[in-house]
Amino acid sequence: MHVSLRGITVDFGNLRAVDKVSLEANAGEIHAVVGENGAGKSTIMSVLYGSNTDFSGKILCNGKKVSWSSPKDAIKAGIGMVHQHFMLVGNLTVLENIALGNESINQFGFIKFNTIRANILGIVSRYKIHIDLDELVDNLSVAQRQIVEIIKLLYRESMVLILDEPTAVLTPNERAIFFQSLKNFKAENKTIILITHKIDEVMDIADHVTVLRNGKLISSSQLEITNKEKISQEIVGEEIPRLNIKRGAYESKKILDVKDLIIKTNFTTKQAINFSINTGEIIGIAGVSGNGQTELVETLIGIRRASNGEINLLDKNVINANTQTRRMMGISFVPQDRQRDGLALGASVWENACITKVNDKKFSWGSFLRKKNMKAFSRSLIQEFNIKVNGPDALVRTMSGGNMQKLVVARELSSQCPLIIVENPTWGIDIGSIAFIHQKIMDIKSAGVAILLVSNELDEITSLSDGAFVMYEGTLSKRISKGKNFRELIGRHMLSGFNTYYSPTGSSPNE
Amino acid sequence: MSKINKAKTAGIVVETLATVLSISLIIFFLLYLADANFSEAIRGFIKSSIGGRKNAYLFTTFSKMALITGMAIAALIAFRAGLFNIGGEGQLVVGGLVSAFVGLSVADFGLLGIFLALASGMAAGAVWALLSGFLTIYMGVPLLVGSLLLNYPARYISSYLVSHPLRDVNSGLPQTFLLPKSVWLPYFQGTRLDVGIILIFLVYLFILVISQKTKYGYYSKSMGISFSFAKISGLQTKKIVFQTLALSGAIAGLVGSIAVLGIHHRFTDGMLVQPLYAWTGIIAALMVNLNVWSIPLAGFFFAAISTGAAGMERIAQVPKEIATIIQAIIILFVVGKLGSLGGASIPSGDSDHD
Numbered sequence: 001m002h003v004s005l006r007g008i009t010v011d012f013g014n015l016r017a018v019d020k021v022s023l024e025a026n027a028g029e030i031h032a033v034v035g036e037n038g039a040g041k042s043t044i045m046s047v048l049y050g051s052n053t054d055f056s057g058k059i060l061c062n063g064k065k066v067s068w069s070s071p072k073d074a075i076k077a078g079i080g081m082v083h084q085h086f087m088l089v090g091n092l093t094v095l096e097n098i099a100l101g102n103e104s105i106n107q108f109g110f111i112k113f114n115t116i117r118a119n120i121l122g123i124v125s126r127y128k129i130h131i132d133l134d135e136l137v138d139n140l141s142v143a144q145r146q147i148v149e150i151i152k153l154l155y156r157e158s159m160v161l162i163l164d165e166p167t168a169v170l171t172p173n174e175r176a177i178f179f180q181s182l183k184n185f186k187a188e189n190k191t192i193i194l195i196t197h198k199i200d201e202v203m204d205i206a207d208h209v210t211v212l213r214n215g216k217l218i219s220s221s222q223l224e225i226t227n228k229e230k231i232s233q234e235i236v237g238e239e240i241p242r243l244n245i246k247r248g249a250y251e252s253k254k255i256l257d258v259k260d261l262i263i264k265t266n267f268t269t270k271q272a273i274n275f276s277i278n279t280g281e282i283i284g285i286a287g288v289s290g291n292g293q294t295e296l297v298e299t300l301i302g303i304r305r306a307s308n309g310e311i312n313l314l315d316k317n318v319i320n321a322n323t324q325t326r327r328m329m330g331i332s333f334v335p336q337d338r339q340r341d342g343l344a345l346g347a348s349v350w351e352n353a354c355i356t357k358v359n360d361k362k363f364s365w366g367s368f369l370r371k372k373n374m375k376a377f378s379r380s381l382i383q384e385f386n387i388k389v390n391g392p393d394a395l396v397r398t399m400s401g402g403n404m405q406k407l408v409v410a411r412e413l414s415s416q417c418p419l420i421i422v423e424n425p426t427w428g429i430d431i432g433s434i435a436f437i438h439q440k441i442m443d444i445k446s447a448g449v450a451i452l453l454v455s456n457e458l459d460e461i462t463s464l465s466d467g468a469f470v471m472y473e474g475t476l477s478k479r480i481s482k483g484k485n486f487r488e489l490i491g492r493h494m495l496s497g498f499n500t501y502y503s504p505t506g507s508s509p510n511e
Numbered sequence: 512m513s514k515i516n517k518a519k520t521a522g523i524v525v526e527t528l529a530t531v532l533s534i535s536l537i538i539f540f541l542l543y544l545a546d547a548n549f550s551e552a553i554r555g556f557i558k559s560s561i562g563g564r565k566n567a568y569l570f571t572t573f574s575k576m577a578l579i580t581g582m583a584i585a586a587l588i589a590f591r592a593g594l595f596n597i598g599g600e601g602q603l604v605v606g607g608l609v610s611a612f613v614g615l616s617v618a619d620f621g622l623l624g625i626f627l628a629l630a631s632g633m634a635a636g637a638v639w640a641l642l643s644g645f646l647t648i649y650m651g652v653p654l655l656v657g658s659l660l661l662n663y664p665a666r667y668i669s670s671y672l673v674s675h676p677l678r679d680v681n682s683g684l685p686q687t688f689l690l691p692k693s694v695w696l697p698y699f700q701g702t703r704l705d706v707g708i709i710l711i712f713l714v715y716l717f718i719l720v721i722s723q724k725t726k727y728g729y730y731s732k733s734m735g736i737s738f739s740f741a742k743i744s745g746l747q748t749k750k751i752v753f754q755t756l757a758l759s760g761a762i763a764g765l766v767g768s769i770a771v772l773g774i775h776h777r778f779t780d781g782m783l784v785q786p787l788y789a790w791t792g793i794i795a796a797l798m799v800n801l802n803v804w805s806i807p808l809a810g811f812f813f814a815a816i817s818t819g820a821a822g823m824e825r826i827a828q829v830p831k832e833i834a835t836i837i838q839a840i841i842i843l844f845v846v847g848k849l850g851s852l853g854g855a856s857i858p859s860g861d862s863d864h865d
Contacts, residue, residue: 303742324745333743341743344736355733355744358726367725 001062001078001159001191002026003048008057010043010215017043018055019215025160025208030182030192032206034199035235038388038400038429040215041195043082045162048193049081050074080158082149084165085339085403085426090138090393095120097137098152116426123154127181141290143174143456150178160191165428167201172491174288179205197430199231213237236432243438243463250279250448254315255418260499261309263299265292267474272309275469275476277450284439284465285454285476286490292474293454294336297423300452301333302326313419327356332417334408334423336454342408343396350378350392353411385410386436402433408439413444420444438464458494462487470494531857534844538837545833552827559822560601560815570704572811572818574774575786577708581766582792584711584718584803589759591722591801593735594747596756598643599763599789601665606636606764607771608669611687611778612677612769618691625694629768631708637757638664644756648749670780686779698772705773714762715807722803731755747786763789763833786817798846 003025010018018040025031033041046052048059059066061077068074087099088132095113098120098285120133131147138411140148146166153161167175183191183487184206188327195201202209203223210220218234219226260272273296276282287293298304300311302323311318318326327333335341338385354374358364378392385406389399397405409425422440422441426434439465445451455461468486470477470493480489542552559568582599589596610632617624643658674685682688696705722728734741734751741748766788771778795809820834829837 273620301743322745322747323742324747327745335743340737341739344740346736347733351729351733355729355740355746358729364726367727369724369725369726369729 003061003079003160003191004063005048005388006058006060008044008055009388010040010047010052010055018213019048020057021208021212021215021217022057023217023220025191025193027159028186028189029207030186030194030205032194032196032202032209033212034196034202034209034231035212035218036197036402036432037213039215039235039430040392040400041212042164043215044212045081045164045193045195048074048160049079049162053270075156075158078157078159079162080153080156080160080163081162082146082153082166084151086145086149088137088145088148091136092146092165093134093136094131094140094151095133097148098133098155102156117185120151123151123381127177127184129177129181141288142419143289146377150181158190160193161185162193164195164197165197166194167196167198172494175201188241197428199228199235199431202231202348203228211235224355232431235430243435243442245442246446248280248446248448252279254278255450256452257310257312257315258300259312261299261308262307262313263292263295263474264304264307265474269473269475270307272476273476275479277452279448279450280419280445280467281467282445282451284455284468285452285460285471286458286459286494287456288494289456291471293471295474296471297333297335297421297454300421301331308469327415327417328359330417330419332349332356332412332420334412334422334425336427338401338404338408343404345397346395348393348395349382349387349389349399349407350375352396352407353378353381353392356411358414381407381410381414385440402429405429406433406437409440413440417449419450419452421452421454424456425453425458426457458487458491461490517529530844532839537840540832541837541840542829545829547827547829547833552823552829555826555829556819556823560819560828565701567703568818568822570699570702572814573704573708575817576807576810576814577711578766578770578788579791579795579813580807581711581714581762581769582788583795583806583810584714584767584792585759585762586789586793587796587801587803587806588718588731588762589755590796591735592731592751592755593738594644594752594755594759596640596643596654596658596759597655597793598661599759599792600784601658602636602639602643602760602763603767603789604662604665604669604783605639605767606632607767607783608672608778609635609764610768610771611690614690614694615688618693621693625696625772626839628694628772629765632768632771633761633764636767637761640756640760640763641753644753648752666784669778673778673780677842686780687777688842690772694772695776695795696769707769707773710765710769714765715803716764719803727751727754793845801833812845813842 004023006022007020008018008022009016018229021040021042021044023031023033033045035041045144047057049364050071050073053069056117059068066077089100092100095117099111104115106112117133123129124131128331129147129151131144131151137145137148150163150166167178182192182194194206196200206223208220208222209226209231211218212233215237215369247327254276257276259274261274262270262272273418275283285293295304299306300319302321302325306319309319311319313326313329313331316329318329321329339345344355350371354363354377357377358369363370363377375392381387382389382392387399387403387406387410389403396407399407405425409422412420425437425441438460441451441453453461453465465482467479467481468490469479470490472493477493480486480493526856539549542549560572560573561569563569563571570694582603585599586596610628613631614624614628617627620627639661640658643654643661646652646657647654670685677687679686679688685824696707698705730741730751731754732747733744734746734748738748741751750836767783770783795806795813799805799809816838820838823829823837824831824834
């Protein structure tokens with residue numbers, strides 16, 4: 001189906017989120033829409049999807065003017081969308097989620113689950129997707145939830161697929177499979193609109209690329225007549241700064257020493273985890289999401305009890321301490337889910353910026369808060385981390401994803417802790433913010449902070465860390481040191497566990 | 512811009528007029544059913560909510576306002592911490608009951624007696640609320656269920672006690688003996704309004720201060736917005752749960768004590784349950800969107816509606832049932848109105864503008 005957006009303008013109060021943007025997507029085409037957070041990508045897509053009806057401009061489908069009063073109309077017309085934050089019901093099964101809102105029923109009004117199951121199984125086998133249809137969505141990893149969302153669109157036979165940051169949570173292998181299915185869609189003459197931050201993906205798969213910046217259309221052209229550097233510059237509007245690495249002066253010592261730690265996971269193997277981090281060292285933990293990384297991190301920060309073992313922070317075992325004590329003793333933490341764990345969305349910026357620091361003499365006096373100091377501190381964070389927000393009293397809910405993440409990182413990095421655990425610190429945020437956060441992590445490394453970087457992004461691990469482990473089904477690989485085969489070794493472990501690692505023909509452990 | 516504002520204002524005026532008109536139509540219809548004199552009924556309503564000889568009815572409204580506001584604060588302090596304590600009724604009853612017993616046994620202690628009776632009522636309410644917290648944290652009973660179910664034992668234990676072992680048999684009703692005058696809350700001079708309203712005002716100020724200015728207020732609000740955020744930020748969530756429930760229960764207990772020591776001077780079976788103080792308080796707290804500042808206004812509104820309806824019954828012979836329906840309809844319209852106004856300022860569902 002050919003879709004065309006003509007002169008779309010969307011205002012949020014005084015803010016013009018999208019300014020007279022036009023774009024065209026053809027059937028049998030993968031159309032990438034790129035731009036930073038706040039560039040208006042999701043907003044213009046919400047117009048096409050019918051979830052935003054307050055706009056001026058025209059939507060045309062196959063040359064005919066259409067108008068939606070809600071996403072229902074758009075879905076009926078064959079337009080489907082997968083949102084960055086999934087729209088799934090946690091306590092229903094995969095099957096129920098896929099069928100929800102589109103159940104076929106028999107003459108007695110009962111849902112024909114058998115027919116539905118057969119349909120879905122057909123889709124699943126056609127695209128070689130592995131998913132247990134009877135598992136509760138609550139028990140799925142982020143990557144698996146993404147897959148459920150995509151099956152939902154396939155099941156509804158949408159002709160136009162809008163995908164908002166679909167690969168943010170996929171491993172290289174899953175991504176390859178996913179791209180193959182996109183190509184299959186293309187062959188079936190569907191229209192695919194891909195919202196993404198990742199230029200490499202655009203170069204790999206897109207036919208047409210549209211760049212938005214600050215709500216304005218910067219360029220829209222066939223992929224052949226543009227190039228990677230040009231697109232990057234159009235997105236940012238200026239050159240992206242290179243990572244600046246310096247070596248600061250600090251005494252080298254062991255900060256974190258994890259010994260024989262047994263974490264509680266759903267995996268059957270219970271193998272002890274051992275690793276340590278020194279001052280000024282970034283240790284990466286790579287792996288496909290859902291292999292026990294979250295459980296490991298929760299155990300380290302004290303919201304999940306360990307079955308056994310030691311967590312030594314500066315030579316003190318903190319295994320029995322609660323989160324508050326661990327934070328006071330020097331562990332700082334950037335959680336992966338900023339909307340649920342990292343921030344209180346309904347509270348103001350200052351309330352979010354100071355939550356871990358209330359007991360500081362600067363911020364409280366007995367039981368009373370010293371709000372003035374808290375707000376001044378928040379203002380300094382806003383400035384130092386270049387956070388785009390109206391000031392310390394603004395609600396966090398009003399900020400864009402990248403700025404929210406900057407706020408979490410700002411709070412945790414400003415804690416002066418000797419150890420910082422960061423979990424997927426750049427999930428679903430724009431290139432500018434990613435570069436900024438990576439630079440900040442390198443800055444505290446050079447100041448001597450020990451950093452545990454848990455990430456699903458292979459590039460993030462390889463470019464930042466000094467050494468890495470791979471987590472697979474609840475166990476940790478041997479340490480992989482930075483070297484020639486760094487990336488390949490990590491990648492191989494992520495996909496297949498550690499078996500190939502020990503096979504006689506495989507490369508020797510790179511230690 | 513000014514054009515838009517004018518249009519907006521006009522829109523609000525039209526909407527408000529439409530609301531008033533629909534309320535009036537429904538009320539007239541109901542009064543017609545009840546075969547009552549319209550003008551007399553309406554006059555009765557207004558006169559007995561804010562008028563009366565020497566403003567006597569206004570003082571009755573104030574007295575009710577104190578109780579409803581107190582219960583609204585008790586609900587609000589728990590709700591803002593994300594704790595759905597809907598057991599205010601049980602905490603209120605337990606507070607009132609214990610206050611009545613203590614009041615009966617401290618007749619000779621003077622002011623200290625009043626203090627003891629109030630303090631024991633607060634303590635009883637707090638214990639009752641903590642019980643539901645204990646069930647939640649250690650037994651896994653959801654607070655919504657646990658706090659609600661604890662209303663029933665409170666209600667029926669009190670009912671049993673005042674009907675049997677502790678009953679003032681000669682009074683002919685299931686109630687305790689009349690409290691000695693020494694433990695009655697003093698009245699404002701020349702009125703039938705007791706100083707309980709001052710106590711509630713102090714509670715209001717106290718809650719304003721702790722919710723805006725203290726660590727506890729900051730922590731509990733954060734926990735209310737996201738429990739996992741609070742946990743990961745290192746807040747001691749269990750402690751906040753118990754602190755909050757104790758505070759909420761103590762305030763509900765105090766309301767019970769005020770009703771006993773200030774208004775009824777004894778504990779009569781059902782006297783705290785029938786007027787739905789606890790539930791009205793919850794509605795009031797929700798109506799102002801958990802905004803601490805505007806709680807007394809909501810309290811006054813609900814009190815005035817309820818005394819007004821009672822007055823309509825007395826003056827215009829409108830049956831009590833019809834008066835209660837009218838009361839409910841006014842509340843529904845006003846809550847709906849405030850809800851739609853409040854809803855406009857809250858950004859709709861999709862918070863991730865990209």
